[in-house]
Ligand code: SF4
Ligand code: SF4
Ligand code: SF4
Ligand code: SF4
């Protein structure tokens with residue numbers, strides 16, 4: 312696994328030091344880490360760019376000596392808070408990997424529900440230690456970089472890591488998914504009578520869902536100029552119930568700041 | 582200009598002749614919307630029977646065939662301290678666009694002025710535009726079409742052949758030698774007096790079908806006077822800053838450049854991506870300052886580029902009135918409504 316030892320990489324003749332990288336998961340499905348591993352065509356190149364010292368999905372060795380930490384998952388238990396604080400102390404660069412780490416992800420859906428009911432539904436009568444809320448990493452530590460998506464898109468992770476290694480600035484796309492969707496020449500889902508959060512969701516997934524004729528659920532969180540008020544009007548005009556909008560906006564946690572306001576407008580909350 | 586008439590059935594032969602040594606692009610039905618109306622797109626085709634010459638408007642114009650949404654401008658191979666650059670203009674054989682409406686032909690003519698007529702022509706565009714063969718076709722004005730207001734309802738140049746449907750045959754306008762030579766191989770005939778009369782009647786019937794108009798009288802001046810108008814804020818509040826209007830516009834040409842280094846650090850790519858002035862970072866500069874942070878100022882400048890700045894530079898608007906942007910805008914922002922609302926401020 313450790314293909315890195317010995318050989319020094321150069322870029323345009325300038326020696327590049329391979330950073331020591333560790334991967335961790337808190338409460339998550341590990342899907343984001345799998346995304347990184349599943350591209351066999353580029354995996355070896357990816358691994359030769361960095362020195363992985365910790366990656367439970369792929370190797371058994373463990374080390375606390377790393378510069379870059381990728382943390383997947385949201386924080387739902389107190390022991391996870393301790394682990395996260397320790398990772399923060401060790402890492403020079405802490406990267407939130409995927410929507411759970413960035414926004415709480417699908418896990419934060421339980422935040423609005425009765426914690427006893429949730430625990431009973433999921434774990435039955437066995438006792439588990441779980442906090443009432445699933446929270447993003449940012450609630451506990453400072454994050455240096457977020458990589459959005461549920462799951463992340465491996466091409467984007469590869470590009471970000473390459474730029475980190477060669478010291479190139481990292482920019483997230485600020486515009487919404489519609490830009491990529493139009494470039495891919497998809498038929499707009501609203502034309503065929505389906506809802507889509509593409510107009511307000513940050514691009515970068517290459518309009519993953521609309522490419523397969525499924526509306527966007529906003530997994531990458533809001534675009535820089537997300538106009539949620541107008542989105543609400545559009546959904547209503549196109550005949551979609553406000554709950555359809557709220558369900559989507561709520562699914563991954565990225566739109567949390569808008570939800571409370573929207574819920575206030577609802578007639579009665581069950 | 583030469584005129585001929587061509588039997589309807591012979592259009593398939595014209596297609597066949599052109600397809601022998603060219604890549605054919607034509608309007609095809611790409612799906613149905615939720616009301617059961619057909620949706621159209623320009624696609625590369627090989628079979629004449631795939632195409633739909635009676636199409637309404639394609640959702641996305643044919644500009645993608647000479648100005649792709651994403652285009653590799655150069656690739657680099659890095660070896661040690663050195664690197665080599667390879668430029669590919671990304672075209673091997675010319676395209677024939679078979680069935681282009683007048684508005685889209687006029688849009689190409691406008692793009693030519695900017696991208697070919699300047700001191701530094703755009704080589705990626707020029708390579709695809711050069712030798713392109715265009716077969717124009719007449720159309721039926723749709724409820725969103727205002728090409729007539731923009732002077733783009735007829736094409737005077739920018740095509741090789743233009744076909745107008747006269748029932749059982751087409752009236753053919755021929756502009757190029759190449760077109761003349763192709764048509765010589767088919768059975769075309771000289772139009773009779775009655776064909777001329779029918780042509781004039783058909784065109785005037787079309788002119789009566791426009792249902793939306795844009796008053797462009799003194800528009801550059803009115804736009805100047807209404808620069809501070811609060812009407813822009815109203816539209817800005819609606820705008821999603823999504824860039825769809827530019828993406829579906831046959832005359833928008835703005836782009837950004839992305840440079841990325843390959844994972845093995847021995848390759849790099851420079852990619853051109855079509856952009857839009859409505860996107861939040863369109864006017865952001867190094868250091869992070871944004872000249873147009875508010876959505877209303879971005880939307881306003883879109884209109885100022887198309888209906889003021891371009892008119893001052895080229896004496897025509899950078900809009901052919903195809904109506905695509907308004908049809909595609911989920912927020913319902915349409916050119917006729919925006920311009921009418923600005924004009925209203927003056928009354
Ligand atoms: S399908 Fe969604 S992302 Fe694509 S253009 Fe329509 S709203 Fe935008
Ligand atoms: S289209 Fe939306 S939901 Fe789908 S991957 Fe992209 S951001 Fe996520
Ligand atoms: S005018 Fe419409 S299509 Fe254009 S950026 Fe605004 S919302 Fe998008
Ligand atoms: S601005 Fe709108 S109506 Fe004008 S050419 Fe562009 S898409 Fe067509």
Ligand code: SF4
Pocket residue numbers: 827832833834835856857858859882883884886887
């Ligand atoms: S500035 Fe805006 S309106 Fe003008 S060409 Fe560029 S994208 Fe189109």
